[in-house]
Structure formats: C-alpha cells, structure tokens
Amino acid sequence: LFIVCPPHIVLMCRPSQISQVLINLINNSYDAIKNLPEPWIQIEVESQSSRVLIRVTDSGAGIEASTAERIM
Numbered sequence: 001l002f003i004v005c006p007p008h009i010v011l012m013c014r015p016s017q018i019s020q021v022l023i024n025l026i027n028n029s030y031d032a033i034k035n036l037p038e039p040w041i042q043i044e045v046e047s048q049s050s051r052v053l054i055r056v057t058d059s060g061a062g063i064e065a066s067t068a069e070r071i072m
Contacts, residue, residue, distance in 0.1 A: 005043075005045040006046075036060070040058065041058045042058070
C-alpha cells in the first residue's frame with residue numbers, strides 16, 4: 001500500500017464518512033489484486049483549489065466498461 005499525500009493538505013470532512021468510503025475502495029482493490037504475483041494499491045491525495053482529490057489505484061485488471069457505466 002503506497003500513500004502519497006503532501007503534508008500541507010487539510011481535509012475538512014466527516015471523518016467517519018470519508019473513512020468508510022476509503023475502506024470500501026481499499027477492500028475492493030484488495031479483492032482485485034489478492035491473487036496477483038505483484039499486487040499493489042496506491043492512494044494519492046492532491047489539492048485542487050478548494051477541493052481535495054483522493055485517488056485509489058491498484059494493479060488489478062479494472063472493471064468492465066458495462067459495469068463502469070452503471071456505477072459512475
């Protein structure tokens with residue numbers, strides 16, 4: 001698990017809600033990579049003006065386009 005977060009970023013949120021979202025994303029990533037020879041999960045945090053972008057990426061194959069259309 002790699003976490004890239006600049007130290008100057010402050011996130012104003014409900015901790016329990018953002019924690020639950022991140023836990024769900026990390027669990028989904030784990031399920032996608034657990035049987036791979038070189039599994040990894042990366043979390044990046046980036047400041048964008050008055051917003052914070054949190055990106056969770058993993059070494060899994062991704063989701064099918066038809067599934068992505070339904071969940072995005």
